[in-house]
Amino acid sequence: MDELSRAYAEVLDEHDPLAGFRERFVIAGDETIYLDGDSLGRLPLSTRERLHAAIDEWGTRLVGGWDDWIDLPLQAGDAIAPLIGAQAGEVLVGESTTVNLYKLAGAALDAFRHRVVAVAETEFPTDRYILEGLAAQRGVELRHDAGDVEDALLVRSLVDYRTGELAELRERPGCTTIWDVSHAVGAVEIDLGAAGAQLAVGCTYKYLNAGPGAPAFLYVAQALQGRLRSPIWGWMGQRDLFSMERSYDPEPDIRRFMAGSPTIIPLVAVEEGARITAEAGIGALRAKSLAQTELLVALHDAWLAPLGFELATPRDGTRRGSHVTLRHADGWRICRALIERAAVIPDFRRPDAIRLGVAPLYTRYVDIWDALDRLRRLVAAGEHELVDDTPARIT
């Protein structure tokens, strides 16, 4: 059978051991193909139920609910831990990736006294801005080339948000690295513990399907927890907080990275999203993701390269995350046309990158085949040239 045929994609779906998970998400019955789960994941049916229950729990238990809610940041963290090779008590959920990165970077600078911070120019903007800000505030040197630095604080994404390239998870001697696993967690096997990783942050609204702007997480290796102190001294990180003691004396464990009251309702979505992911198994998810991005690359080569597309993602599967980036000189208009005329949802990154995300919990092989088929027909017919090219906001 032709491996680039739709029939073959159907066969792959029939034999997909994870196929049943798709039914556990809210999916409209129309022809839309969603390839942006790497930006915002879908809503699991069980998460909707749990969110409704959490709302009602607020209504009925009122302040008494805090007896249980207060444990949710750690509970949700423990649900994420096995997905990233962390132990129980090493992951805390709350706030945004940005604020968590600020906390860890500030804490690491205080504890390790690095005089240099380094973050590549190509890193995700908030990672760069946070380090730029801390460097200015602390009077340390900011470098955009981490190639040869020693004794520095580094921030590095495990999967590059632009190209989908998967970095090697390896600590650099003499440096402290904060790993940003936002574009990896839930779709790539990560073993922070085995790599001896000290610090990490990550987001939950992509492959963990926890909802728009859902609380993010931070990871601090057990051995480091007592040595690091968040720059934000909030009461929720205080030991025995209701003693309302005069001076700040943080918890000995990862709870010291809490600041204010955790936002409870979305935390249940994080816990449930991580639970579903663990149930599917990160090994099985990674295997499916690799097979799907492989198909995507093969279809690109066969159909799209002749139309002026260029692959920005590594061909070597071991160096690839779960999204594939195609460049095209007319990328912006093609992206708009895909959404408006072909009911395919990718996302766009300036100046010319179309990202196609594979979310192995719910993306089918035929989705990839159909999306790329629509894409090639649209460009071959010049339909994108009919689209207004005014730059607009795309998230």
Add this chain to the structure above:
Amino acid sequence: MDELSRAYAEVLDEHDPLAGFRERFVIAGDETIYLDGDSLGRLPLSTRERLHAAIDEWGTRLVGGWDDWIDLPLQAGDAIAPLIGAQAGEVLVGESTTVNLYKLAGAALDAFRHRVVAVAETEFPTDRYILEGLAAQRGVELRHDAGDVEDALLVRSLVDYRTGELAELRERPGCTTIWDVSHAVGAVEIDLGAAGAQLAVGCTYKYLNAGPGAPAFLYVAQALQGRLRSPIWGWMGQRDLFSMERSYDPEPDIRRFMAGSPTIIPLVAVEEGARITAEAGIGALRAKSLAQTELLVALHDAWLAPLGFELATPRDGTRRGSHVTLRHADGWRICRALIERAAVIPDFRRPDAIRLGVAPLYTRYVDIWDALDRLRRLVAAGEHELVDDTPARIT
């Protein structure tokens, strides 16, 4: 009619112009009396609906929802603005009160170069800890007595969380004050604009009824916005954020205080809670709250003072917020007994303070009468002495 009689309380309820608002909240049909709305407010029915709709919007609109969601932090802020005497564009909703205070205090220290920060020992712990941390990090002096400082950064609660005392909202010349209006907003008339207030933070899960740990807000007077810069340089505060520019260049307006992706779903609860409050009218809410705390004080004097209680809240209504604090040597056990044996929910603050909160949107006069009646009977009968006095977690 005896003004301390239950019949009189019933008459007050019959003539309460806000009485109808109670039906718009989830309230169990049992005998429980909830006097802890100053800690966690009730769930409005319309908020439950809007939360359900927001969850479904995530499920159906997926990433396309961001076209509207991105405006929610400002929209919710604009809904709060009239409750605190702010203009549109002066209030931003997101993160916790703690993180917001950290942002404003850090920004103010950078901009105004104060060499002293001052916060009273009696202030809410997180306010004290945040300033303690910033003082240590910036090498400025921390004072716990703000009585005679000049050229300092001050943090001050408008309503004291322990005693319910309402401070005078007045700027101190030469100093920068960050007002914490957490225990005031939604129950007390606040006019930051008229007072020339520069900076404020506040929480939404008390009288604004936005849910456990709901996103908090910050206020920055229009004229100051361009001069202040958050210490947390996040991508959501960046001008033209999807240009992904190399260097941080924040928005000219209050959006520069955003950090990471806003947590969308709970933001609709903030907006709805503020909307209901504005609909009732802050003047009417304040009038009812004052009348209710007045009744509470009168019943205390008549029934509770003889039983060893002491009023910790000002008798002068113009100096009182919306909760009344009673002290008793056996406060902890009385508080437990009230919850376990009398179905009255107050809260407790060490060492001996029982807080009784009035939430004028849904608290009835008979609730106050019944709660204090149960309380006097319980203590008169010595029932609290039967309660285990092991200190446990109370939030």
